Amino acid sequence: MSDWVEWAKENCNVTKAKDKPEALDDVLVLDLSYGNFAGLFSSSLLAEFGAEVIRIEPPGGDIARKMTPFGLKIKDTGLAYIVEGRNKFHITLNIESEEGREIFKEMAEKADVVIETFKPGYMDSLGIGYRQLSKLNPKLIYTAIYSFGQFGRKAASKMPDYDVINQAMGGITWTTGIPEEYEEYPEHTRVPTRMGPWMGWYVGGGFAAFGIMVALFWRTISGKGQFIDVSEAEAMAKVQNYYIQYYHTFRDTINRVANFDPAVYPYTLAKVKEGMAFIAGFSDVNWKALCTVLGREDLIDQYPTIKERLNPENWPKALKELETVTANMTTEELIQATLEYEGEGTAVAGELLTPEESFNVENWWLRGALMKVRDPYYGELAVQGIAPKHEKTPGRIKWLCKPVGEDNEAIYKKYLGYGKSKLEELKNKGVI
Amino acid sequence: MDRDSEKHDVERLPYTEYVRKMMNPEKIFSKPEPLKGIRVVEIGTLVLGPMLPTYLAEFGAEVIKVELPGIGDTMRSLTPFAKFYKNLALGFEASNNSKYHISINLKTPEGKELMYKLVRKADVLVENFRPGTTDKWGLGYRQLSEINPRLVYISMSGFGQWGPFTVRPSYDAVAQATSGLMEATGFKEAMPLKVGDWIGDYYGALIGAFAVMVGLYYRQKSGKGQYIDLSQAENLVRNMDWTWLYVHLTGKNRERTGNRDVAVVPSDIVRVKDGYVAIAAFREDEFRGLCEAMHRHDLYERYADIEERQKPENQEEIYAAMHEWAKNKTVSEIEEIAGKHGFAAAKVMSAKDQYEDEHWNERKAVWKYEDMVWGELAEVAPVPKLSESPGRIKWTARPLGFDNEYVFVKLLGMSIDELKELYRKGIIGKYTKEIPRTCPPDDWDRKSGLFFPEVRVDE
Numbered sequence: 006m007s008d009w010v011e012w013a014k015e016n017c018n019v020t021k022a023k024d025k026p027e028a029l030d031d032v033l034v035l036d037l038s039y040g041n042f043a044g045l046f047s048s049s050l051l052a053e054f055g056a057e058v059i060r061i062e063p064p065g066g067d068i069a070r071k072m073t074p075f076g077l078k079i080k081d082t083g084l085a086y087i088v089e090g091r092n093k094f095h096i097t098l099n100i101e102s103e104e105g106r107e108i109f110k111e112m113a114e115k116a117d118v119v120i121e122t123f124k125p126g127y128m129d130s131l132g133i134g135y136r137q138l139s140k141l142n143p144k145l146i147y148t149a150i151y152s153f154g155q156f157g158r159k160a161a162s163k164m165p166d167y168d169v170i171n172q173a174m175g176g177i178t179w180t181t182g183i184p185e186e187y188e189e190y191p192e193h194t195r196v197p198t199r200m201g202p203w204m205g206w207y208v209g210g211g212f213a214a215f216g217i218m219v220a221l222f223w224r225t226i227s228g229k230g231q232f233i234d235v236s237e238a239e240a241m242a243k244v245q246n247y248y249i250q251y252y253h254t255f256r257d258t259i260n261r262v263a264n265f266d267p268a269v270y271p272y273t274l275a276k277v278k279e280g281m282a283f284i285a286g287f288s289d290v291n292w293k294a295l296c297t298v299l300g301r302e303d304l305i306d307q308y309p310t311i312k313e314r315l316n317p318e319n320w321p322k323a324l325k326e327l328e329t330v331t332a333n334m335t336t337e338e339l340i341q342a343t344l345e346y347e348g349e350g351t352a353v354a355g356e357l358l359t360p361e362e363s364f365n366v367e368n369w370w371l372r373g374a375l376m377k378v379r380d381p382y383y384g385e386l387a388v389q390g391i392a393p394k395h396e397k398t399p400g401r402i403k404w405l406c407k408p409v410g411e412d413n414e415a416i417y418k419k420y421l422g423y424g425k426s427k428l429e430e431l432k433n434k435g436v437i
Numbered sequence: 438m439d440r441d442s443e444k445h446d447v448e449r450l451p452y453t454e455y456v457r458k459m460m461n462p463e464k465i466f467s468k469p470e471p472l473k474g475i476r477v478v479e480i481g482t483l484v485l486g487p488m489l490p491t492y493l494a495e496f497g498a499e500v501i502k503v504e505l506p507g508i509g510d511t512m513r514s515l516t517p518f519a520k521f522y523k524n525l526a527l528g529f530e531a532s533n534n535s536k537y538h539i540s541i542n543l544k545t546p547e548g549k550e551l552m553y554k555l556v557r558k559a560d561v562l563v564e565n566f567r568p569g570t571t572d573k574w575g576l577g578y579r580q581l582s583e584i585n586p587r588l589v590y591i592s593m594s595g596f597g598q599w600g601p602f603t604v605r606p607s608y609d610a611v612a613q614a615t616s617g618l619m620e621a622t623g624f625k626e627a628m629p630l631k632v633g634d635w636i637g638d639y640y641g642a643l644i645g646a647f648a649v650m651v652g653l654y655y656r657q658k659s660g661k662g663q664y665i666d667l668s669q670a671e672n673l674v675r676n677m678d679w680t681w682l683y684v685h686l687t688g689k690n691r692e693r694t695g696n697r698d699v700a701v702v703p704s705d706i707v708r709v710k711d712g713y714v715a716i717a718a719f720r721e722d723e724f725r726g727l728c729e730a731m732h733r734h735d736l737y738e739r740y741a742d743i744e745e746r747q748k749p750e751n752q753e754e755i756y757a758a759m760h761e762w763a764k765n766k767t768v769s770e771i772e773e774i775a776g777k778h779g780f781a782a783a784k785v786m787s788a789k790d791q792y793e794d795e796h797w798n799e800r801k802a803v804w805k806y807e808d809m810v811w812g813e814l815a816e817v818a819p820v821p822k823l824s825e826s827p828g829r830i831k832w833t834a835r836p837l838g839f840d841n842e843y844v845f846v847k848l849l850g851m852s853i854d855e856l857k858e859l860y861r862k863g864i865i866g867k868y869t870k871e872i873p874r875t876c877p878p879d880d881w882d883r884k885s886g887l888f889f890p891e892v893r894v895d896e
């Protein structure tokens with residue numbers, strides 16, 4: 006075990022990534038996302054693993070730069086955008102101008118991946134959608150992200166795409182929150198509740214990045230590009246447990262259950278000395294383990310099988326019993342007790358951290374889940390790092406973000422050979 | 438119609454029609470599978486491990502799911518309110534489609550030998566035991582990469598393979614609690630909320646699948662396999678948008694704000710007469726549309742500027758106005774008004790709403806099909822919809838050891854006698870009626886869904 010830990014630490018440390026190769030360094034991505042963090046996150050994932058991502062913003066910049074808590078910005082750019090600007094080049098281009106479209110076509114001919122989040126048909130109507138670009142570049146992987154997807158009766162609805170919309174349609178909001186009948190909580194809080202962070206965008210972006218990788222892989226075999234249609238609402242539904250299956254089978258819906266779980270008990274928050282903590286001990290053997298850890302062996306036979314433990318009427322009752330013990334323990338003591346248990350099965354306890362507390366968890370910093378990055382434009386900042394840790398081709402953050410149009414000169418030179426005077430001309434015409 | 442005129446026809450179709458024709462949900466099985474030829478061996482339990490290969494299976498990977506004999510994957514017992522569908526747990530169904538199910542006792546030397554044989558022929562290995570467990574068993578990356586250097590090996594865990602938290606056991610909710618997700622979800626004046634599904638698992642598995650694809654892509658170029666360490670808690674940390682930068686800059690906590698978004702203003706969920714509706718209007722024209730719909734042009738006058746809207750006291754005023762305006766309307770009224778005025782509004786949908794929604798069904802977003810073993814089923818369809826090599830669901834989760842014969846005979850060339858011997862010694866296992874949740878339906882005809890006849894030790 007310790008030997009293995011040493012190996013893993015030596016070989017899977019993203020904070021020491023820089024001397025290793027990058028898996029996607031032969032991939033060129035054009036990201037036209039506008040006001041949409043699903044698109045931005047999908048290109049972030051590719052950029053973390055070495056893809057050259059060129060963000061194409063309209064000359065006024067992406068409105069996503071303004072999506073920031075309480076208007077907080079650094080040098081005109083919002084916090085959320087800075088987080089997802091990582092390793093990307095930033096150019097501007099007015100694709101609504103004739104010349105801008107021609108420039109975009111030339112870029113798309115050289116690109117491997119295009120990502121866009123406009124309303125369905127917008128790019129097509131400009132003559133730069135998949136229908137047109139795939140003729141210029143049959144190897145192109147064109148990814149379109151939108152709440153309703155790119156076909157079906159609502160695809161042409163023109164409804165704007167927002168995180169909360171995706172969460173609401175995705176089903177996850179329906180099942181998250183305090184039930185109506187929990188009267189000890191204020192009425193306005195007993196409602197379907199969205200996840201705090203923009204998971205309705207992030208999950209959609211994750212599926213887009215996965216789809217792009219599948220398509221890139223298949224292209225190495227078939228030589229063919231393709232079109233990828235991602236609905237973030239469907240993406241949310243895909244991570245929504247067995248709820249579609251349950252409706253299909255029993256013609257019934259799973260509704261809000263606060264912090265309980267319809268299929269697993271106990272698997273919930275419980276009172277501890279300083280507030281709340283998570284406890285779990287499901288399946289018969291793990292239930293025994295939890296009861297034993299808490300010195301409440303009497304409960305084992307009171308709720309012997311999942312039949313008793315998955316009866317919603319028993320949930321608050323059994324929790325109250327468990328809380329007679331947990332309420333007198335600190336989270337730390339509870340975790341320690343579960344770790345020290347050596348019998349059969351596993352009891353699990355976990356601490357409930359606020360974002361501020363989580364920010365100070367040493368484990369994240371050691372492993373590069375959180376990182377400090379000194380960025381030439383935005384200064385030394387702390388952001389989330391790289392989630393998957395690859396041994397041979399680790400992901401990395403090279404820079405955080407760039408101002409609007411910062412790379413115009415370099416990128417237009419590199420791909421189209423434009424010099425300063427040409428750029429000046431395009432700028433005067435409002436193309437860049 | 439000849440090809441040219443058909444092409445010409447496509448040129449002139451309205452955009453969404455053109456896309457529908459290209460994607461055609463009814464023709465998915467006539468198109469190639471992008472991961473055909475990729476063989477994945479899974480030794481996972483619950484959701485985090487098993488769901489990863491499911492995403493790959495949907496795109497054509499041949500996934501061999503290895504369970505321990507006896508009760509098999511713990512997930513076989515996870516079903517809401519203990520309601521099984523013909524012995525099938527719905528939680529198990531939802532995280533295991535289109536795989537081959539075999540059962541090996543990995544703790545025996547012969548069982549390990551079988552694993553080595555499989556791994557020699559595999560491209561990917563997925564596991565989610567506690568860190569160090571597979572290494573201890575001789576099935577870790579260090580051992581398996583010796584016998585197959587092209588192997589992409591991913592370990593899924595709560596907190597990763599090294600670091601102070603490595604020893605902690607973890608579930609989805611532990612990841613949610615530790616990452617800060619729970620404390621960022623819900624109302625400040627109520628309590629922190631666990632998300633209504635195992636988002637850390639299903640979504641962690643997705644990013645694991647992405648990570649494996651990165652590994653496979655690199656292998657195409659380099660010939661080399663590699664190891665990947667993925668922590669589901671860290672994956673949730675990654676997806677906390679502006680949280681960390683906010684804490685870093687302000688030194689303040691990110692408080693729970695219920696359904697209100699403090700960055701995208703306005704974006705909220707309102708209670709209406711017959712349900713709940715999400716509403717958002719960030720762009721100036723959308724916000725103007727919302728204010729006009731609410732007959733509150735004064736709000737637009739004052740808060741057309743995004744920064745003005747984002748100020749805490751102004752947010753308060755705008756959100757209060759939205760709730761007041763919406764409370765006596767219906768879901769469909771609001772959706773219609775939103776369409777007319779150009780802002781976003783959508784019903785908070787249940788699984789029933791999704792299942793019945795015409796738009797979702799036109800897209801085949803809910804995959805309704807007839808399973809060989811279980812009959813009529815429905816799953817959420819593969820999500821990224823690929824035009825040339827689309828994903829598909831072939832069958833759902835299968836009984837324990839259901840594909841032993843197929844895998845061991847076809848892949849490893851074993852004889853029926855050898856199999857009988859392995860069954861007798863308990864090296865490989867199969868469903869037994871003592872544990873119903875490992876079994877096919879009680880009325881199963883003993884052949885539907887099998888790719889190779891079952892060997893029965895007693896016959």
